[in-house]
Amino acid sequence: MVSDYICQLIEDNLQLGEVHKANKLLSCMVGMGAKIQCQSTSTEEPKTKRNLLDNASNLLTNFLSGGRLGSMPTAEGAVSDLFGRPLFFSLYDWFLEHGSVYKLAFGPKAFVVVSDPIVARHILRENAFSYDKGVLADILEPIMGKGLIPADIGTWKQRRKVIAPGFHSSFLEAMVKIFTACSERTVLKFENLIERENHEEKAIELDLEAEFSSLALDIIGLGVFNYDFGSVTKESPVIKAVYGTLFEAEHRSTFYIPYWNLPFASWVVPRQRKFHRDLKVINDCLDGLIRNAKESREEADVEKLQQRDYSTLKDASLLRFLVDMRGADVDDRQLRDDLMTMLIAGHETTAAVLTWSIFLLAQNPSKMRKAQAEVDSVLGEERITLESVRELEYIRLIVVESLRLYPQPPLLIRRSLQEDKLPGGYMGSEDGYAIPAGTDIFLSVYNLHRSPYFWDRPNEFEPERFLVPKASEGIKGWSGFDPNRSPGAMYPNEVIADFAFLPFGGGPRKCVGDQFALLESTVALAMVLKKFDVELRGSAEDVELVTGATIHTKTGLWCKVKRRST
Template sequence: MVAVALLQLSTAGNGGLCGTRLTGMGNSRGGASHGVPRGLRRQSMTRCQSTTKEAKTNRNLLDNASNLLTNLLSGSALGSMPTAEGAVTDLFGRPLFFSLYDWFIEHGSVYRLAFGPKSFVVVSDPIVARYILRENAFSYDKGVLADILEPIMGKGLIPADLDTWKQRRRVIAPGFHSLFLEAMVKVFTNCSERTISKIESLLDNDASKGEEIELDLEAEFSSLALDIIGLGVFNYDFGSVTKESPVIKAVYGTLFEAEHRSTFYIPYWNLPLARWIVPRQRKFYGDLKVINDCLDELIRNARETREETDVEKLQQRDYSSLKDASLLRFLVDMRGADVDDRQLRDDLMTMLIAGHETTAAVLTWAVFLLAQNPSKMRKAQLEVDSILGQGKATYESIKKLEYMRLIVVESLRLYPQPPLLIRRSLKSDKLPGGYNGDGNGYEIPAGTDLFISVYNLHRSPYFWDRPNEFEPERFLVQKDSDTEGWAGFDPERSPGALYPNEIISDFAFLPFGGGPRKCVGDQFALMESTVALALLLQKFDVELRGSPDAVELVTGATIHTKNGLWCKLRRRA
């Protein structure tokens, strides 16, 4: 299944130049350097060129065969659209989204990527992204992404067919209302304080290391995010920050399998008997059973204590005093939203996996970036000191933590989660030409697979100043547009928004997608990230254990590290 292979290519591999390292944010600009410091870039390119020369002879035959297939089989269905011909060797060594960026600079904001018999349309333009995601959203579905995720998430919001999605979106979206989010701040705070207490205990108990400990913060953020999702979404305390249980092991097993399926060439798990014969698949279905049994019990308990009422009254509840303030409680109590337990389970599983990954990743990269910018970390700490003092985070205090919120979204700009959005056209359509594209647009046939490269959009030199630099303050500045069809960047365009979004940026910034199928939990994820980061910086000074260049990047569903984000932590004076 070529589409699955290309999904793997788009989201897998080791990062950095030549697929080895993810480097720190330097002062270089534009092009394909991805913010790599100049000296390191020269050394890395030398190593890359040497490696490439050694392998070139062995790979030429394979590449030539691939390109021959491309020329013979991919055809001209996409007309005048610029074409990037991918060779088999492009599939190895680094995530394809880096190559997608290079081809974007070479071929423009909309181009055809041809691999053998299959063509994909790669979109790196806000005008075209807006058209696909909002203006003509129901002419596209999730395509290959739904094929991969359906066995795990069933008919949850991400892989659901259009009819199921419309029905469930109407029910789930109201659950993330303002009073619920306000109540969730207490959950975010309590779970974050578990992590803080764990770090303080390690500092107290490890006298051999004096005033400093080394810790993999990516692992800690992963446990923290799991605890928050468990309590906030279905009222289950995983307690994963301090303990391990069969349910926690099963959740991580399922997360790993979801990533494995998104990063493997051939969907062997669909083969007859694979779920019984292949050990990995036997374990996966065993993990699913453990989680499903847990969710079934939680759903059963929620139904037994159901207090049915209208959605308006549910949104006016006093969630601060409600014993079970979870989203599951909201869904079960909503009058007229009756659904079988299987659908509820699919909804919860989707939010568990999608919500966990995003939060852990944004916290990881926020710390990675701040550790390389001590002045920005200090500025963030001073803001936290001024607003929180020694008190707890509240919904009102989050509103005042402006710089902290900007750090979170700037981290998502540089390391979007996920780096690609995948769509498939349900009928023939004409895409806009986009920036410097064909003014007549591009005709695409039904069944065309598209990659909206969020990574390219977020680092586009055509729509962002200094796109590879870590500058949280950029979101405060209005940017006028001289590009026809793009409205520029205006912080006032979305009044009352706590965080910059696709409306403010006119689809140049898509941390959670856009249009009707935008992620329903975006504010939940952003607020929990803000609270967790603020409380960490309130208590500790953080620096990387080694050079930023030692942090290796791998990607599956999200961009994360290969061996963890190892940091040195000290109590603040």
């Protein structure tokens, strides 16, 4: 890994005392920097003592960009805080020290870190079109093109109008069948593996993060492209290419030295050569699927498309909807960009949600038993339907509570397109904070979700918390938490929590596939819990975190899985 190589170079330079060389390397590592690991989920770790590199870095930041954000509290980040634990842990520590809006001094550039729902609401909803995705869009454009995540505002407005109607209620109801069928594959695989074991406990050890990743890939393939990856039970060149591209997207989203843009990097750097080969395999596959869909096109207005009988439709995929929509003609490249974006974003989120849901339940056996009792009561021997998902209240709350504790992604990145004035937020300046155009902002979803000012016992796993209203308690500009604020919503959202809870962002550029991902996670989790008991193989402290576009494990979530006792 290039990121690991640069981290080692910096550490070596520190040992040699060559601060000027190390800082030159660091100056390229803007923002989140390299992939970082952590031994535990605790934020209570000793502060690292400032060294020469830290001081040089902070002086450089203040000299080059500090004055542009002079009125804001400043967290002079120790570069050494980047090594040994994920950055969002340090962002949390500085949030408690400096407040909900602060300037982060790292290397040659200053960032604004936001950990407040009032300020988040301003950026994401009230003034949404004054911000774009900034450096994230620059990094992901070669992979996702002009898909919804990296798209400029103009392209986003056009494509959102086309894609959003595709996630209508009849489509989601049809998707529950696909979620169920794919989850059954995973359940059957576990049962077959257990059957092969000869010892008395009939338990097997599995990396559930890897298993959930395969499951999520199969679901995305069938639901979005009408393509069966079959990754739960087999491997293929397309599957290998998909995972290669997913790893590269992760790498680029967390490594802010765009060396892949250098001349000849695509054939000089081995990982970039592999990436372009992988991308070609996927694009060829998507091109074939788009071509087949267009050859069988049945053009209709949006309303008629939404009224189709999806229970009998052979191809209920989102691709079919997009191709058949009247007046939404689009070139194949844009369709491919849309599909690639949904492939990467949809796969990563769901796999992570299921991983951390099991991780949390395994540490709370009483909550696991409560969840299993609900599944038994609601489902019995019946298959899951959209209506039964509505009755699986506790399972749904587990899913959103895991998203609160382990948000995917832990940071939202924005860049101001014009001058703006941010609210001060809770305990911030009453006059707010002026920011110039071009300011890069980290919206720390992790900080929002674990803020002691907006959540009771913020670090505890309590799915039931979403059923209980919480008053604003005098916090000016925040409306508190009210489960009844969003009538008809199956899952808690940013409206219910007035932007203290942002599992899929908020405002106009909120993730369009949020309900798809939540339903998928609910169905899969319910089906696993219906059949199996799960324990961690070791202790929770053994599960090391790796931060990237999502929060995932370093070496997998290894668990003991066995059939439930009757």
